Amino acid sequence: MDVVAQTFRDACPTGMAELSHLREALVQIAQEKISADAINAMLEDAAQGEKCIDIEYFLKWLSSDSIGALKDTSYLAGFCGSAPHVHHMEVPAEPRFPGSIEDFREKHKDDASALERLRNTVKVCGKCGKACAFTLACCNACGASLEEVEQSYSDNIFMGFIYGIAKGKFPYKISLRVQTPEFLCFDDPLQCSPCHLNAIPASLYCKDVRYLFTHPQRGLALVKQLEQIASEAALEQYWNHEAFRETIWAGQKRPTHWQALQGWAVMGFNFPPSMFQLHLQFIHLPLFPFHYNLLQRGEHLTHGRFFPLEYVKQALALGDAVRMEGSCDITSLIERVKTAGVDYDEIYRAMLETIHTQQRKLTPWREADFQYRVVQGKVFEGCTMRPEVDPKEVQKKDAHAMCNYGRPYKEEKPSGTYYQFAKEPHEIMAFEDLPD
Numbered sequence: 001m002d003v004v005a006q007t008f009r010d011a012c013p014t015g016m017a018e019l020s021h022l023r024e025a026l027v028q029i030a031q032e033k034i035s036a037d038a039i040n041a042m043l044e045d046a047a048q049g050e051k052c053i054d055i056e057y058f059l060k061w062l063s064s065d066s067i068g069a070l071k072d073t074s075y076l077a078g079f080c081g082s083a084p085h086v087h088h089m090e091v092p093a094e095p096r097f098p099g100s101i102e103d104f105r106e107k108h109k110d111d112a113s114a115l116e117r118l119r120n121t122v123k124v125c126g127k128c129g130k131a132c133a134f135t136l137a138c139c140n141a142c143g144a145s146l147e148e149v150e151q152s153y154s155d156n157i158f159m160g161f162i163y164g165i166a167k168g169k170f171p172y173k174i175s176l177r178v179q180t181p182e183f184l185c186f187d188d189p190l191q192c193s194p195c196h197l198n199a200i201p202a203s204l205y206c207k208d209v210r211y212l213f214t215h216p217q218r219g220l221a222l223v224k225q226l227e228q229i230a231s232e233a234a235l236e237q238y239w240n241h242e243a244f245r246e247t248i249w250a251g252q253k254r255p256t257h258w259q260a261l262q263g264w265a266v267m268g269f270n271f272p273p274s275m276f277q278l279h280l281q282f283i284h285l286p287l288f289p290f291h292y293n294l295l296q297r298g299e300h301l302t303h304g305r306f307f308p309l310e311y312v313k314q315a316l317a318l319g320d321a322v323r324m325e326g327s328c329d330i331t332s333l334i335e336r337v338k339t340a341g342v343d344y345d346e347i348y349r350a351m352l353e354t355i356h357t358q359q360r361k362l363t364p365w366r367e368a369d370f371q372y373r374v375v376q377g378k379v380f381e382g383c384t385m386r387p388e389v390d391p392k393e394v395q396k397k398d399a400h401a402m403c404n405y406g407r408p409y410k411e412e413k414p415s416g417t418y419y420q421f422a423k424e425p426h427e428i429m430a431f432e433d434l435p436d
C-alpha cells in the first residue's frame with residue numbers, strides 16, 4: 001500500500017487530482033479485476049460530487065474502515081453562494097452602564113470580586129486576535145499556532161453583557177435570542193456552524209464547569225435549564241425559518257419539541273473556557289467546512305477540553321459521590337466521575353460519531369458555492385495552486401458571509417442590543433456560595 005500511495009503522490013505533485021484522470025489510472029491498475037462501475041461508485045463516494053480530489057484525502061479514505069478514522073486534509077473555502085440568514089431579536093435597550101469596561105473597573109476598584117470576574121486567563125492569537133483558552137495549541141478561530149504565545153488576560157465580555165456595560169474594545173451589543181432576569185442566550189460571536197448559540201446564567205457567577213460540582217444537584221438543574229433555553233431558541237427561531245431549514249438542514253421536518261434537538265446539536269462546556277462565565281455551547285450541525293476540518297484534525301471540540309453536555313449531566317446526577325471543590329484539578333474530576341460510573345471517553349467518542357453522521361446527512365456545502373479548496377494550508381482554485389491567497393483571510397471573509405451572528409448587518413457591520421435585565425455586581429451570587 002505504501003508503494004501504491006507514493007505512486008499516486010508522485011503523479012500528483014500539486015496534491016490535487018482531476019477525478020477523470022484518477023478514474024483512468026484506477027481502471028488501468030485494476031486490469032479488469034475491478035469493474036469500471038465499481039471504480040466509478042468508489043470515486044463518487046470519496047469525491048462527494050466534486051471534480052477534483054485531494055490525493056491525501058483519497059488515500060486515507062481508501063484505507064479507512066470506520067467513522068472518524070479519516071483525518072481530512074482539505075476543506076472548501078471562498079464562499080460565493082447565497083446563505084439565508086436568521087435575524088436576531090431586535091429589542092431596543094440602552095446599556096445600564098454607559099461607559100467602558102475600564103470605567104466600570106474604576107467605579108468598582110474596591111470590589112475585588114467584581115474585578116476578578118471581569119477578566120479571563122487566555123492566549124491571544126497573534127493572527128486574528130481571538131482570546132483562546134490557555135491550553136490550546138492552535139487558535140480555534142483561524143487555526144494559527146499558539147505554541148509560542150504567552151498567557152495573558154482578556155476582558156470577560158460575557159460578564160460585560162450581564163453588567164450592561166456599553167463597550168470594551170468594541171460595543172458590548174448582543175446578537176440576542178432569549179433574555180430573562182435569570183438567563184441570556186445569544187449567537188456566538190465566532191460561530192462554527194450556521195446555528196451556534198451560547199446560553200449563560202445571568203443572576204449567578206459560575207466560573208467554569210468545575211464549579212457545578214460544588215453543588216451537583218443544583219448544577220444538574222442549572223445545565224438542564226441552559227439546555228432548554230438554547231434548544232427552544234434554535235427550534236423557534238432557526239427551525240421556523242423555512243429558507244434556512246430547506247437550505248442548511250436539507251429540508252428536514254421541524255422537530256415537534258426541543259428535546260428532539262439532542263440528536264442534531266453538539267452541546268457542552270469547554271475547560272478551560274475562553275470566557276470565565278459558565279456558558280453552554282449549543283452548536284447545531286452541520287459545522288462550517290473550516291471547523292469540520294479542524295475537528296477532523298483534532299483541533300476543535302478537543303478531547304479533554306470539551307465536555308459534552310450528556311457527560312456533565314450524567315456526572316452531576318451522581319450527586320455527593322462527585323462533589324468537589326470548584327478549584328479542583330480537572331483530571332482528578334474526570335477520574336473521580338469515572339470511578340463513580342460515568343466514562344468521559346465513551347461519551348466523547350459517541351459525540352464524535354454523531355457529528356460525523358449528521359455532518360454527512362445535513363451538509364449543505366457544495367463545491368459550486370466555493371471558489372477554493374484549502375489543502376494542508378495551501379489554496380487551490382480547481383487544480384491550480386493560488387499561493388498569493390491567504391487561507392486565513394479567506395476564512396475571515398467566509399465567516400462574515402455565512403454566519404448569523406449580528407444579523408441583520410447595519411452598514412456592513414453586525415447589529416445587536418443590550419441586556420434589558422442588567423445587574424450590579426452585588427446582585428450576582430457565586431454559584432459555589434449558594435446554600436445547600
